[in-house]
Amino acid sequence: MTMQELYAAIGGDYAHAQRIMKLDKMIAKYLGKLVASGMDERLRAAGETLEPTEMFEAAHAMKGVCANLGLVALADAVGAVTEEFRPGATRQRSDAEVRALLDEVYALYQRVADGVAQYGEQS
Amino acid sequence: MMMVRKLKRRPLVLVVDDQEINRDLLGMILADEYEVAFAEHGEQALQILRERHQTVSLVLLDLMMPVMDGFEVLRQMREAPELARVPVIVLTADKSAELKALQMGAADFVTKPFDLPEVILARVARIVELAERREVILATERDPLTHLYTRSYFLEYVEQILASHPDYRMDAVVIDIERFHALNDLNGREYGDTVLRALAAAILEFLDSTDGIACRIEPDRFDIFCRHRDDYQAVLDHFEAKMTALSGRATVLLRMGVKPWREGVAPLVMFDRARVACNMLRGNAQTHLMVFDDEMHQREVYRQRLLNDLRPALEERQFIVYYQPKFNILCDPPRLSSSEALIRWKHPEFGMVSPGEFIPLFETHGCIHLIDDYVWKEAARQVAAWRDEFGVVVPASVNLSRSDLFDPTLRERLSQLVRDYDLEPRHLKLEVTESAYTDDPAQLAASLSALRALGFEIEMDDFGSGYSSLNMLSTLPIDVLKMDMKFIQNVGADKKSFRLVELIIDIARYLQVPVVAEGVETAEQISLLRSAGCKLVQGYYFSKPLPAEEFAKMIQKELVLEKETVS
Numbered sequence: 001m002t003m004q005e006l007y008a009a010i011g012g013d014y015a016h017a018q019r020i021m022k023l024d025k026m027i028a029k030y031l032g033k034l035v036a037s038g039m040d041e042r043l044r045a046a047g048e049t050l051e052p053t054e055m056f057e058a059a060h061a062m063k064g065v066c067a068n069l070g071l072v073a074l075a076d077a078v079g080a081v082t083e084e085f086r087p088g089a090t091r092q093r094s095d096a097e098v099r100a101l102l103d104e105v106y107a108l109y110q111r112v113a114d115g116v117a118q119y120g121e122q123s
Numbered sequence: 124m125m126m127v128r129k130l131k132r133r134p135l136v137l138v139v140d141d142q143e144i145n146r147d148l149l150g151m152i153l154a155d156e157y158e159v160a161f162a163e164h165g166e167q168a169l170q171i172l173r174e175r176h177q178t179v180s181l182v183l184l185d186l187m188m189p190v191m192d193g194f195e196v197l198r199q200m201r202e203a204p205e206l207a208r209v210p211v212i213v214l215t216a217d218k219s220a221e222l223k224a225l226q227m228g229a230a231d232f233v234t235k236p237f238d239l240p241e242v243i244l245a246r247v248a249r250i251v252e253l254a255e256r257r258e259v260i261l262a263t264e265r266d267p268l269t270h271l272y273t274r275s276y277f278l279e280y281v282e283q284i285l286a287s288h289p290d291y292r293m294d295a296v297v298i299d300i301e302r303f304h305a306l307n308d309l310n311g312r313e314y315g316d317t318v319l320r321a322l323a324a325a326i327l328e329f330l331d332s333t334d335g336i337a338c339r340i341e342p343d344r345f346d347i348f349c350r351h352r353d354d355y356q357a358v359l360d361h362f363e364a365k366m367t368a369l370s371g372r373a374t375v376l377l378r379m380g381v382k383p384w385r386e387g388v389a390p391l392v393m394f395d396r397a398r399v400a401c402n403m404l405r406g407n408a409q410t411h412l413m414v415f416d417d418e419m420h421q422r423e424v425y426r427q428r429l430l431n432d433l434r435p436a437l438e439e440r441q442f443i444v445y446y447q448p449k450f451n452i453l454c455d456p457p458r459l460s461s462s463e464a465l466i467r468w469k470h471p472e473f474g475m476v477s478p479g480e481f482i483p484l485f486e487t488h489g490c491i492h493l494i495d496d497y498v499w500k501e502a503a504r505q506v507a508a509w510r511d512e513f514g515v516v517v518p519a520s521v522n523l524s525r526s527d528l529f530d531p532t533l534r535e536r537l538s539q540l541v542r543d544y545d546l547e548p549r550h551l552k553l554e555v556t557e558s559a560y561t562d563d564p565a566q567l568a569a570s571l572s573a574l575r576a577l578g579f580e581i582e583m584d585d586f587g588s589g590y591s592s593l594n595m596l597s598t599l600p601i602d603v604l605k606m607d608m609k610f611i612q613n614v615g616a617d618k619k620s621f622r623l624v625e626l627i628i629d630i631a632r633y634l635q636v637p638v639v640a641e642g643v644e645t646a647e648q649i650s651l652l653r654s655a656g657c658k659l660v661q662g663y664y665f666s667k668p669l670p671a672e673e674f675a676k677m678i679q680k681e682l683v684l685e686k687e688t689v690s
Contacts, residue, residue, distance in 0.1 A: 019239055020148060033144050060187055064216065065144045067236035075236070 001115075001122055003027055010115045011073025011108065020068065030069055031116045039065065040109045043078070047102045050095055056085035062105075074108040081105060133158045134180035134251050139168040139196070140214060141188040149183060149214075152240040153247065165191030169199055172206050180251045182211045183233065186220050197227040208261070210254040212246060230254070266339045268316060269323030277338030281348050281390045284336070291334065292351040292384040295393035297401040298322070298362070301376035303343035310373050318366065318375055319343070325365040329358060346394055351384045359412050378404040382415045399423050425473075429481050430488055436468065437497055443467045444501040445668035446519060448677060449639060449661045452653050459681040460659055461518040461552065464502035465668045466494060491524045498522070499540055503551055505671050507544035513678055520552040520582055525559045528570045538577055548578035554605070556584045557595065564598065572600045582639070587627065596634055604631045608642025608662070615647045625655045632656065 003024040007014035021027045039062050046054040059081035066075035080101055084093055093101065135158040138149045143163075150159045160179070162168035165188055172179060182200075186193035193213060200206040213224040216235035224232060230250045233243055264276045272280065284291065300306065300318065307315035319339070326337045326345060335349025352358075359379045366375035380401025382393040400413035436442060446462040468476040485491040502519040510516045527533055541548050553574060559567055571581050582603040583596075587610055596604070606627055613620035624640075631638045640652050643662030652660060666677065 016236070020237055021151070026151070030144055030147065033147070037143070057187075057189065061142055064187075064235055065142050067216070068145055068148055070236075 001119055003119065006115045006119045007070065010071065010112045013070040013072045015070075016072075017070035020070070027069075028116070028119060031112070032120070034065060034069060034071075035113045035116050037065075040106065043081075043102070043105065047099070050098060052085045053087070056082060056087060059085065071112060074105065074112060077101065077105045077108055134255075135160060135175070135178050136247065136251075137162060137168060137171060137179050137182045139163075139165065139182060139188070139193070140185040142185075145185070145214075148237060149243070152237075152243055156244060157247070163190075164188045165193060165196040168196055169206075172200070172209060173203075176205050176209060179209050180254065181247060182209055183214055183247070184211050184229070185214045186217070186224065187215075194223065194227060197224065197229060201228045208254070208258065210250045212250055266323075269319055269339050271323050271326065271345070272336060272338040274338055274340050277336060277340070277346065277348075278390070280336050284334075284348065285390065293335070293348055293390075294351050294384050295382040295390065295397040296347040296349065296355070297340075297380040297394065297397040298326070298345045298347070298359075299378045299380075299401050300343040301378055301405075306373055306375065314373070318369065321365060321369045322362065322377075325362045329361070346397075348390070355379060355381050355414070356412055363411070377411055378407075379412045380404065380415065381412070396420065396423070426484055428473075429470075429476065429484055430490075432470065433481075433485065433490060433493065436470070437493060441469050441471065442494070442497055443469055443670065444498055444505065445670055446502075446505070446674040447661055447668040448666050448674070449520075449659050450665050451658055452649055452660045453658050456684070457649075457660070457665070458684075459517065459677065461520065462674065463520040463554070463661060463668075464498055464505075466498050467668075486524060486526070489526065492526055492530070495522065495524055495527055496536075499537070499551070503540050503544045503546060506550055507546055509675060509678055510546075512675070513682060515678070515682065516546075516550050517678055518550045518552055520554050522554045522556075522584070525556075528555065528559055528567055529563070533570065534573055534577060537574070537579065548574075549580050552580045552582055552603070554582045554584040555601075557586055564595070568599055575600050575602070585641075593630070596630065596636075601636060603639055603659075604636050605639040605641055605661075606657075611640050611642050611644075611648055611652070611662070614651050615645065621651055621655070624652070624657075628655050628657050 001009075003017075004014045006012075007017065017027045018024075021030060039058075043055075043058040043062055046058045059078050063075050063078045063082050066078060081098070083089065084091060084098060084101070133156070136153055137160045138146050138153070139162045140146045140149070141163055146161045146163075150161065153159050157180075160171060160175070162171055167190075168182065168184070169191070172182070182196075184193045184196060197211060197213075200209065200211065207228070210230040211224075211228065213221070213229045213232045214235055215221060215224065215232055221232050230253070231246055233246060237243060263273060265271065266273050271277075281293075284293065300322070303315065303318075306318065319342075322345065323337075323339065326347060330337060330347070330349065333350045333352070335347055337345060337347045340346045359377060362379075363375075363377055366377065369375065378401050380397040380399065380403070382388075382397040382400065384393075388396075396415040396419075400415040400419065403419075404411060404413050443466070445465045445467055447465060448462050449460045450457040451460045466478055466482075468478070468481060470476050482491065482494070485494055499521050502521050506516060506519050523533075530536075537548070537551070537553075541551055555567075555571065575581060580602040581600065582605055583599065583601045584605045585607045586604050587607040604627070606624070610620065610624050610627065614624050615621075628638050637658050639659040639661055640648075640657050641661050643649060643652065643660045643664045645664060648662075649660060649664060669677065
């Protein structure tokens with residue numbers, strides 16, 4: 001599996017990642033950092049209570065990093081969570097809909113984690 | 124040759140983002156061009172900035188962060204002057220935050236997700252360069268000690284004020300600290316700096332109440348360009364009160380010169396005139412404010428003409444040396460003893476210019492040595508000429524200015540001069556004014572001793588006119604004491620004056636130094652001086668100062684008299 005194939009598999013923008021990080025090994029390094037960061041755990045913890053501030057901060061943090069790494073699908077999904085809980089904004093989704101959105105985020109995140117692991121095993 | 128670029132420190136960029144990956148990505152993008160420091164949140168960023176604000180060239184600041192967000196960082200940076208100079212580029216994905224950040228002082232923004240690295244680098248480079256230029260401008264625009272404008276920016280802004288407000292009536296004000304160097308020497312430079320800062324603060328406080336700008340134009344001199352007013356005495360009083368309140372350690376006296384607004388006078392000229400007014404107050408203990416007026420202007424133009432005309436006048440021999448005889452009154456009849464060489468300036472436009480006008484002027488402007496050289500040479504030439512014509516030497520006295528006395532080449536200059544005309548040093552007597560004693564008595568004594576060792580005779584001029592002390596008489600190596608003419612003027616009118624003259628002659632006799640009485644005009648004065656034992660007399664009683672050819676006739680008469688006495 002090449003990095004380009006990995007990005008295709010996880011719904012990412014490889015061209016963006018390459019523009020920022022230049023080399024595949026740098027892209028791999030930062031994807032590895034993302035997976036190791038436990039960023040998803042903070043979101044999962046917030047997702048238990050749906051406490052708005054914590055939800056916004058956890059989602060916002062993940063969205064920013066994912067967007068910079070070119071993980072477009074994950075960034076878009078978690079971006080929707082961010083907007084749902086943006087301070088001052090009115091909630092658009094029910095809690096159930098948010099939990100469904102979070103499940104989508106977790107799944108996308110898991111795809112990234114699995115893909116990164118697979119890429120690591122091959123290289 | 125080493126390139127400047129290599130010598131130059133790489134700018135330091137502080138990346139502030141709560142996400143390690145974002146920090147790393149930016150660090151990676153910047154690493155080739157910049158030193159990079161990192162902070163995880165606003166509080167940490169401010170701590171780094173406070174410690175390293177002089178070296179941080181730029182902050183890349185995320186807005187949404189735990190502990191302290193980017194907006195609070197911007198707010199605190201704006202409130203701290205030392206941090207406000209550091210430019211900030213905000214990192215944001217939120218369009219609505221961009222405007223707020225820019226309004227809070229951010230210089231630019233970088234969108235998230237990050238754009239092309241080249242775009243980020245270009246934005247960073249542009250802002251760093253702009254900030255560096257601003258730093259350079261700030262460093263040259265303001266005096267670092269007082270934060271007032273520097274000379275060049277001040278003059279530029281003066282022009283701008285006049286161009287943008289042609290209806291404003293603006294005055295030029297110059298403030299000088301009296302004897303600032305002495306203040307520095309006595310109390311230390313740190314104290315001197317404190318005084319300068321305090322005066323600058325008082326000036327800025329004054330400018331809060333009017334339209335105007337100020338600069339430190341010289342180390343201890345301030346220029347102010349402000350709206351016309353008439354109460355400068357009150358302004359000066361306020362400044363002096365601030366100086367007095369500063370410390371009881373030293374008295375700080377100010378001088379203020381003002382050139383009030385007049386249509387059509389260029390700012391530089393206005394400040395020149397304010398400076399002239401200020402300089403006229405030098406050493407004046409009573410008055411500290413001088414407003415430049417038309418009379419002063421005419422006088423200044425005249426003085427400037429004299430200064431400009433000095434060198435051509437020397438070349439064209441407009442200066443004429445006159446000789447006033449000194450007579451020995453202990454002989455009967457009195458006999459010609461020597462002369463004093465006195466300069467006159469026959470100006471082609473102004474006619475005869477009094478030495479009382481041009482000598483102090485040339486002394487102040489450091490060109491009196493040109494006059495002294497001229498008189499010395501002319502007097503030596505004339506004494507030699509009379510010697511060759513009449514077979515007798517009638518010595519001439521010439522003046523030594525203060526600047527001559529501290530000239531290391533003085534001995535050689537005078538020795539060469541008497542050699543050139545085959546004279547003995549005692550044929551050219553050297554007159555030193557007593558006020559020279561106040562400058563540096565030890566140096567003066569050393570200089571005079573060296574001249575005496577060569578055979579020159581020293582005459583102490585104007586004794587009793589100013590700072591006189593018995594100590595001066597006992598420590599200075601002098602050969603003749605010239606009593607100031609003020610003593611003589613009243614000698615016949617009251618007993619006290621005569622007693623004083625007797626006293627001076629007694630002291631001189633005790634010190635074995637002959638006395639010359641100057642300004643003698645009457646037979647009564649001659650009689651009294653003779654009775655007091657005064658040997659030598661100079662004054663209109665015998666003769667006014669004469670041109671050389673007139674004086675020659677006096678020598679001829681003297682020779683005839685001598686022949687008659689012998690036969």
